[in-house]
Amino acid sequence: MKRIVPAPLSSDAFAAFGDVIELGDQAFEINAGLCDRHHDLANVDIIDGRAGISLFEAEPRALPYTFDLVERHPKGSQAFIPMSMTSFLVIVAPDENGTPSTPLAFLTRPGQGVNFYRNTWHGVLTPLQSPGLFAVIDRIGDDTNLEEHIFETQYVVDSPG
Template sequence: MTTITPIPLTAEGFAPFGDVIELGTKAFKINDGMCDRHHDLAQLEFLEGKAGISLFQAVPRELPYAIDLVERHPKGSQAFIPMYLTSFLVIVAPDENGTPGTPLAFLTNPGQGINLQRNTWHGVLTPLQSPGLFAVIDRIGDDTNLEEHIFETQYVVDSPG
C-alpha cells in the first residue's frame, strides 16, 4: 500500500493537469459597477460533440480514502464547480505511455473548482462534506468518451499533515 498526503490546490501545482477555477486577478466590473466578472478562468476543449452543463450530486467520502479507479476523457475537458462552499479531494495521475502513473491528491479550499484537461487521468468526484453538489461543464456526445483504469497497487489518501 502506498500512502498519499493531499496538498493544497494551487494553480501552479495543478497546471500539468488543468486549471483551478477561483476568484482571482482576471476580474472587471459589470452591471454598473456592482458586480466583478472573473473572466475566462478555464481552457475548455471539446472534440466533436458539444459543451453541456450538468449537475452531479456525489456522496461525501472520508479520509483515509482508497484510490482504486481513475478515468480519463479523451474527447473533452471536464470542469467541476462546487455549488456550496465546501472542500473536495482532487486525485490526478500523470500519463505514462497510456496508463496512469502514481496518483497525486489535492485538497481544494472552499469555493475552488477545477477544470481537468482533455485526456487527464483523474479520480472520481470526491466531496468531503455534504452536500456534494457540483455544476459540471463537459463534452456531450453520442459516442464513448471514457477510459477507466483499475490500479493493481493500492493507494490511500490520508489526512493532510
C-alpha cells in the same frame, strides 16, 4: 496499499493537469459596477461534440480515502465546480505511455473548482462534506468519452499533516 498525502490545490501545482477555477485579481466590473466578472477561468476543450452543463450529486467521502480507479476523457475537458463553499479531494495521475502512473492528491479550498485537461487521468468526484452538489461542464456527444483504469494496488489518501 500505497499512501498519498494531499497537497493544497494551487494553480502552479495543478498546471500539468488542468485549470484551477477560483476568484482572482483580474476581475472587471459589470452590471453598473454591482458585479465583478472573473473572466475566462478555464479552457473548455471539446472534440466531436458540444459543451454541456450538468449537475452531479456525489456522496461525501472521508479521509483517509481508499481508491484504485481513475478515469480520463479523450474527447473533452471536464470541470468540477462545487455549488457550496466546501472543500473536495482532487486526484490526478500523469500519463505514462497510455496508462496512469503514480497518483497525486490535492485538497481544494472552499470556492475552488478544477477543469481537467482533455485526456488527463483523474479520480472520481470526491466531496468531503455534504451536500456534494457540483456543476460539471464537459463534452456531450453520441460516442464514448470515458476510459477507466483500475490500479493493481490500492492507494490511500491520508489527512494532511
